[in-house]
Amino acid sequence: MQAEIEFENKLRNLLSEYDKNLEDVIFTLSSFEELQNSTVVEGNFLKKGRMLRTYQNPYTGQIVKTVACNKRLLRCWKDEFGGDVVKRWLV
Template sequence: MAEQLQALEALKGDAGLKKEIEFETKLRGLLDQYGFSLKHIINLLDPQSSKRPQMSTEPPGTRKPRQLKIYKNPHTGEVVETKGGNHKTLKEWKIKHGSDVVEGWLSK
């Protein structure tokens, strides 16, 4: 805690930080005085900034839904509909007949 207070005191005496704070305060005052925002300043300094592609609006970690797959066992006529590979019957078929064979049963 004492180290943090010492670091804070050192920052208070930093001339560079004082100049930065003074600049920001004056800049915000000018923006308010003339009715501009930081976006206006960014567009003045970098006109291409608004033409850059925006980030995807889709939240990270979201993916498109899986497609439904339909497998038909030619030996029994049994049909399995699944969106993933974790289906109990499908796993049993793959153990019994082999994964490559069962994937061949996929209806198109």
């Protein structure tokens, strides 16, 4: 319990030092997590101007994020289910 109180006090001091609040921290962390899970993205476009596409396999729930269709798992899906079917899995 003491460690939690100490952590909260340090966090509040840090927030006040940078003039931030908890909502700012949550937004920053969620944005950082999204970037880690995809690549360097601005909106849905990579810096090169190519659109990031997300496919989700409805049978397994697996998700693939890609700019081109060269991801190994995506190619396997296209071989197994057909390209037209996999195109409908675009999220």
